[in-house]
Amino acid sequence: MPVNIEISENNKIATMTVQNNDYTPKKFQLLLLKRVYENGTEEYKETTDLIATPVTFTLHGGKTQLIQLALKNTQNFSTRAKDYRIIVRELPCRVKIENNISSTVNLVVQHSIPITISR
Template sequence: MLTRALKQAACGLFFFVICAGIANAGKIGVSPVRVTLSDSQKIGSLSVRNEGTEPITMQMEVLSWSQREGKAVFAATRELLANPPIFTIPAGNSQLVRVGLRRAPDAQRELSYRVILEELPPPPDSDSSGSGARMTLRISLPVFVSPEIDTKPLLLWQAVRTSQGALKISLSNSGNAHIQIKNFKLSLIDSVQPWATLQTSDYVLAGQSRDWILPANPENPAPPPGVSLKLFAQTDAGDIEAEVIIAP
């Protein structure tokens, strides 16, 4: 069985927190890890807890979040307000932070943003030689703003073999709300065993698309064009099933 795990990029201690529940990135816990706002709910709250043994200072930043050709695009924005912008949490304590909407929701489509919480390094220790490196924590949380109309993703799955023999799975979301794909598996129509399993945690925003590449495997080659695959995926909108025909 071909298995591919797509892992989130990390540089030092750089985390994108995009799952539901409580995030715990080392000594900092954040709950919830997603904020949903609307015209009737313009303020959301986050609880940031310091599980470490020393005080920690955090800085907040808000960014607009879009996607282009499957890649995340971030830009500074004044459409959201995060307060307090800088705060210090004593060891074993927590801080309540507010995220507020400063514009009207879009009339037709969900808006998307990111709240960035970044640890600020402590002042230099006069007794320290300064030779040691210190890694700081950076957490990114999604914020969605719902329009007044009902929202839902509209999904189209496609599959095609690449010239290298890999299988490219594409998902287009023509709806007016995001979808978060947590994992999916592909099976031949007449088989109960998965042909391929992929573990991921990717968002496809409204009106956007994303590709996943399942690499060529001589021991388990991709089926030829015209073959149908059963797809089962776990998402933040519930489990979904689809039939995908490999394009010629």
């Protein structure tokens, strides 16, 4: 099921939950991007229009983390919707290798979730 976060005049703070289904701790970092059009092309650039907290966090196995998102300047609610994205990036962690043998491959993931700002 696709995920979409919406922030509006009636719902000024949005929340999302990140869950670690693994048994080992994982570190995450959040990045906020705004869709802009330059020279006829669509791009996403880092923005300070939104606030996300916490920006970085460690999530232990089986635990969840609540993330709160808000628009910094509520004057930015306009008749035209604005599109943003929150990137939830898993950070690489060190894996302890015993006896110089490792049979584990650790992959880090990144999720890009749309955020719509509307009136």
